Amino acid sequence: MSANVKANITHVIFDMDGLLLDTEKIYEQVYRGLIEKYGKTYPFELKVNCMGRKASEAAKVIIDHLSLPISIEEWLEVSQKAVLEKFADAKLLPGVDKLIRHLHKHAIPIAVATGSSSTNLKVKATHHGEFFSLFHHILCSGDDPEVKRGKPNPDIFQIAASRFNGETPSPEKVLVFEDSFLGVEAAKAAGMHCVMVPDTRLDRKYTKSATVVLDSIEDLCLTDWGLPSFTDT
Numbered sequence: 001m002s003a004n005v006k007a008n009i010t011h012v013i014f015d016m017d018g019l020l021l022d023t024e025k026i027y028e029q030v031y032r033g034l035i036e037k038y039g040k041t042y043p044f045e046l047k048v049n050c051m052g053r054k055a056s057e058a059a060k061v062i063i064d065h066l067s068l069p070i071s072i073e074e075w076l077e078v079s080q081k082a083v084l085e086k087f088a089d090a091k092l093l094p095g096v097d098k099l100i101r102h103l104h105k106h107a108i109p110i111a112v113a114t115g116s117s118s119t120n121l122k123v124k125a126t127h128h129g130e131f132f133s134l135f136h137h138i139l140c141s142g143d144d145p146e147v148k149r150g151k152p153n154p155d156i157f158q159i160a161a162s163r164f165n166g167e168t169p170s171p172e173k174v175l176v177f178e179d180s181f182l183g184v185e186a187a188k189a190a191g192m193h194c195v196m197v198p199d200t201r202l203d204r205k206y207t208k209s210a211t212v213v214l215d216s217i218e219d220l221c222l223t224d225w226g227l228p229s230f231t232d233t
């Protein structure tokens, strides 16, 4: 390995909401609206502790933290209906399309590992069907029976790694892309490298477990990871 190469990566796993798709603002808008009905606010610190979680786990965190007079089931029913109305317009974030097509062209195995459910994924992918077909597999921990514990536990990334063809890659050969604090903690717990592209509001104390922190995926240096550069044919 040459001096500036951080790792020789063979497999790459991507988070979805806030990393591939610009859907975090949808969750934020809907959750804030719901919470405001109870005269409370959705502080960013609370959002940080929800991003990446399965919807049911996030609902419990919010209800408990804000002492909302609503059950998890009611929260899920109302919030799910509201987010689904907006997901079909979800856009890819800058640099994502180019990177995924590049890795696919170079036959680097790529997957998605998200806290979202497969029902929500279908709607989010309304205009991105061909894009999502480039991934070897997509793991939706929101309703995947094998993933018992969501992020920040390592399970989601370990199981996603085990679903590539052939032998499961060793964790230090896997690179995870994440925007959320809990997702980065999950990748670290799995022993994988992690490129974090956080929300600009995120306090740097939440980025410490990331191998690298970027402002945008467009700033990624592929050769740092032993991956083919954009100029390689």
Ligand SMILES: O=c1[nH]cc([C@@H]2O[C@H](COP(=O)(O)O)[C@@H](O)[C@H]2O)c(=O)[nH]1
Pocket (backbone or CB within 6 Å): 015, 016, 017, 018, 024, 027, 028, 031, 047, 050, 051, 052, 053, 054, 055, 056, 058, 059, 113, 114, 115, 116, 117, 142, 180, 183
């Ligand atoms: O403001 C929020 N953003 C995101 C989430 C949760 O994060 C998941 C997105 O997971 P990921 O980042 O792993 O794609 C969503 O399904 C939702 O459950 C949340 O609760 N609150």
